[in-house]
Amino acid sequence: MNVMTEIDRQRRPGPRIEEVARLAGVSKSTVSRVINDERYVSDKARDAVHTAITHLRYSPNQAARSLAGSKANAIALIVSEQSGRVLGDPFFAGVLRGVHAELTGRQIQLLLLLSHPEDHDDLLAYLASGHVDGALLVSLHGDDPLPRRLQEIGLPVVVGGRPLGSGSVPFVDSDNFTGGLDAVRHLVSLGRTRIATVAGPRDMAAGLDRLSGWRRGLGEARLPADLVAEADFTPESGARAMTELLDRAPDVDAVFVAADIIALGVLQVLHARGKRVPEDVAVVGFDDSLLASTATPPLTTVRQDVEQLGRTMTWRLLGELAGEDGLPPSLLLPTSLVRRASA
Amino acid sequence: MNVMTEIDRQRRPGPRIEEVARLAGVSKSTVSRVINDERYVSDKARDAVHTAITHLRYSPNQAARSLAGSKANAIALIVSEQSGRVLGDPFFAGVLRGVHAELTGRQIQLLLLLSHPEDHDDLLAYLASGHVDGALLVSLHGDDPLPRRLQEIGLPVVVGGRPLGSGSVPFVDSDNFTGGLDAVRHLVSLGRTRIATVAGPRDMAAGLDRLSGWRRGLGEARLPADLVAEADFTPESGARAMTELLDRAPDVDAVFVAADIIALGVLQVLHARGKRVPEDVAVVGFDDSLLASTATPPLTTVRQDVEQLGRTMTWRLLGELAGEDGLPPSLLLPTSLVRRASA
DNA sequence: TCGTGCCATGAACGCGCTCTCACGGCCCTA
DNA sequence: TAGGGCCGTGAGAGCGCGTTCATGGCACGA
Numbered sequence: 001m002n003v004m005t006e007i008d009r010q011r012r013p014g015p016r017i018e019e020v021a022r023l024a025g026v027s028k029s030t031v032s033r034v035i036n037d038e039r040y041v042s043d044k045a046r047d048a049v050h051t052a053i054t055h056l057r058y059s060p061n062q063a064a065r066s067l068a069g070s071k072a073n074a075i076a077l078i079v080s081e082q083s084g085r086v087l088g089d090p091f092f093a094g095v096l097r098g099v100h101a102e103l104t105g106r107q108i109q110l111l112l113l114l115s116h117p118e119d120h121d122d123l124l125a126y127l128a129s130g131h132v133d134g135a136l137l138v139s140l141h142g143d144d145p146l147p148r149r150l151q152e153i154g155l156p157v158v159v160g161g162r163p164l165g166s167g168s169v170p171f172v173d174s175d176n177f178t179g180g181l182d183a184v185r186h187l188v189s190l191g192r193t194r195i196a197t198v199a200g201p202r203d204m205a206a207g208l209d210r211l212s213g214w215r216r217g218l219g220e221a222r223l224p225a226d227l228v229a230e231a232d233f234t235p236e237s238g239a240r241a242m243t244e245l246l247d248r249a250p251d252v253d254a255v256f257v258a259a260d261i262i263a264l265g266v267l268q269v270l271h272a273r274g275k276r277v278p279e280d281v282a283v284v285g286f287d288d289s290l291l292a293s294t295a296t297p298p299l300t301t302v303r304q305d306v307e308q309l310g311r312t313m314t315w316r317l318l319g320e321l322a323g324e325d326g327l328p329p330s331l332l333l334p335t336s337l338v339r340r341a342s343a
Numbered sequence: 344m345n346v347m348t349e350i351d352r353q354r355r356p357g358p359r360i361e362e363v364a365r366l367a368g369v370s371k372s373t374v375s376r377v378i379n380d381e382r383y384v385s386d387k388a389r390d391a392v393h394t395a396i397t398h399l400r401y402s403p404n405q406a407a408r409s410l411a412g413s414k415a416n417a418i419a420l421i422v423s424e425q426s427g428r429v430l431g432d433p434f435f436a437g438v439l440r441g442v443h444a445e446l447t448g449r450q451i452q453l454l455l456l457l458s459h460p461e462d463h464d465d466l467l468a469y470l471a472s473g474h475v476d477g478a479l480l481v482s483l484h485g486d487d488p489l490p491r492r493l494q495e496i497g498l499p500v501v502v503g504g505r506p507l508g509s510g511s512v513p514f515v516d517s518d519n520f521t522g523g524l525d526a527v528r529h530l531v532s533l534g535r536t537r538i539a540t541v542a543g544p545r546d547m548a549a550g551l552d553r554l555s556g557w558r559r560g561l562g563e564a565r566l567p568a569d570l571v572a573e574a575d576f577t578p579e580s581g582a583r584a585m586t587e588l589l590d591r592a593p594d595v596d597a598v599f600v601a602a603d604i605i606a607l608g609v610l611q612v613l614h615a616r617g618k619r620v621p622e623d624v625a626v627v628g629f630d631d632s633l634l635a636s637t638a639t640p641p642l643t644t645v646r647q648d649v650e651q652l653g654r655t656m657t658w659r660l661l662g663e664l665a666g667e668d669g670l671p672p673s674l675l676l677p678t679s680l681v682r683r684a685s686a
Numbered sequence: 687t688c689g690t691g692c693c694a695t696g697a698a699c700g701c702g703c704t705c706t707c708a709c710g711g712c713c714c715t716a
Numbered sequence: 717t718a719g720g721g722c723c724g725t726g727a728g729a730g731c732g733c734g735t736t737c738a739t740g741g742c743a744c745g746a
Binding site for chain 1: 356357400401402403404405406407409410415432435436439443447452453454455457464467468469471472473474496497578604607608611614633634636637639
């Protein structure tokens with residue numbers, strides 16, 4: 001009957017593990033062992049398999065590996081954000097680069113998931129059914145329950161940027177406190193005495209920690225820590241904040257700004273008000289993004305290595321997946337002051 | 344014998360299609376039909392399955408679907424670049440956002456693949472074995488053979504940005520020619536007569552097409568098209584190019600710059616040389632990135648909608664995957680002039 | 687009344703791999 | 717020489733689905 005069975009539904013091209021085995025003169029099992037770099041394979045067999053693989057340009061089918069091995073061979077990078085704005089953020093780009101760098105060479109896919117908070121349930125259902133082996137989370141706001149809920153479904157998680165919530169989720173962050181502290185110390189060393197800050201949003205640890213560093217620095221120098229204005233990560237809000245500071249304290253002679261992009265607005269207002277930078281008002285930013293070096297004047301800023309942040313997050317997650325122990329629950333990465341013209 | 348078989352190796356949690364079927368009182372087949380939205384399912388069965396799915400928080404295993412259905416339910420976004428620099432690029436970020444936006448709601452994963460040209464063989468082997476159903480390519484340089492080779496292995500491809508090579512790969516691009524033309528027309532309407540350009544690299548169509556637009560604009564106005572300098576996408580190279588232009592033609596009164604980020608360097612040099620913008624030299628950029636609005640002075644620029652570019656690429660690819668016909672081989676997206684202070 | 691379609695459904699096979707299990711060869715010790 | 721362990725290997729089950737194929741119910745016309 002089944003005369004026409006030959007034309008079965010289209011299958012993906014490329015060799016199968018079976019053919020590699022045949023060419024190498026071993027069994028599928030041995031090929032699988034070689035691929036997964038397991039013990040108990042003779043050098044001879046290993047070489048034969050490798051040769052066959054390169055010869056046939058064989059690449060194992062991930063879907064089948066995942067299904068049989070009951071692991072996904074993939075991790076998720078989850079961006080928890082209302083708008084898709086984060087994607088344009090150099091911070092995110094750096095993290096992404098770092099994650100990717102750490103992943104190359106291993107056979108692990110990166111799934112990029114954007115999650116609007118109202119879709120968290122869908123996201124959890126998706127992640128709960130084993131599509132990824134672990135998750136990286138960035139750009140958390142306030143006390144987002146997502147990391148905790150991911151932990152509850154048993155998925156290893158590493159958060160980028162200290163989360164504000166209670167609980168104890170492993171995270172990797174830049175040392176924002178010390179960064180802020182160093183910025184102020186630098187301004188103090190310049191002889192400045194009326195040192196203000198434009199702080200970041202209060203619902204993110206980065207903002208709070210940099211603010212704390214600023215406070216600490218002023219405390220060290222026995223200077224008043226009264227000049228605080230707040231901004232989100234836009235030049236416009238930075239302009240508003242600086243305007244407010246100038247109105248409150250016309251004698252301000254330095255500002256520590258929680259992000260380069262905010263500092264852009266600060267510089268605009270300073271320029272408009274006839275204040276020279278750094279002669280009248282010294283400005284220190286944070287991030288050392290591209291914006292810092294191209295601003296007028298080029299911005300002295302606290303450099304954080306976001307690519308390293310991405311790498312470290314990934315390293316920490318993969319370590320946990322590999323069952324390593326002795327992993328640090330959380331990590332703080334050093335920052336450094338980059339001196340340019342503005343302070 | 345197999346007394347202890349109960350403790351089988353750890354499986355991912357969550358219900359299986361089997362349990363959904365049982366709860367809904369139907370067979371696995373029917374559940375599968377409902378999930379894949381096929382015909383020949385009674386309303387009653389369909390409702391029962393949907394109820395069971397939400398009740399159990401069922402989410403089908405992608406690996407199993409891919410394996411059984413012999414399609415990956417995933418597409419790749421391939422970034423072909425030496426360094427990982429592209430990731431920080433707002434252009435890339437915008438495309439990524441667009442791709443993602445177009446993908447949400449469908450059950451299609453996005454795999455992000457960075458490919459260094461020397462790894463193209465690995466990449467091809469990987470893609471050839473059915474890990475994705477199609478590929479999106481961005482940031483091609485020169486006559487990269489990658490898109491052709493992908494087509495040869497039968498993988499549907501859409502390129503972002505017109506590729507330079509011969510052959511006919513479907514692509515989506517901004518209308519760079521018209522963008523450049525409009526920029527020059529604007530400068531001409533301002534009464535400028537010595538209109539230079541800082542062109543982009545010659546190994547990318549975006550650079551060439553914008554340059555052609557500039558040439559055309561000058562031809563229309565019967566002005567000489569002799570002032571061309573070249574730069575890559577950095578402020579530094581822009582500064583070098585502008586310096587060269589000023590040396591060659593001190594009377595230059597306008598510059599069309601092929602990218603905002605290049606224009607940053609141009610502005611710096613102009614400022615350093617004591618040229619007022621726009622009074623002495625009018626400047627028009629390209630992209631309308633964040634840099635444009637925060638530059639001093641804010642940059643008049645040609646806006647291209649990169650998010651739309653990403654969306655369109657994805658739409659085109661998914662259309663091909665769905666077997667639709669009448670799809671346009673390639674598409675050009677309109678640009679628009681954004682007037683700010685610099686011209 | 688009996689066919690003839692079409693619709694709705696379920697049983698069972700197989701996607702390509704990993705993993706368990708069994709087995710045979712080897713070296714060491716008794 | 718016999719026994720025991722370790723190394724290297726292959727056979728085969730099964731991961732969770734999609735997909736065919738067979739079957740049975742129903743409305744319709746003859």
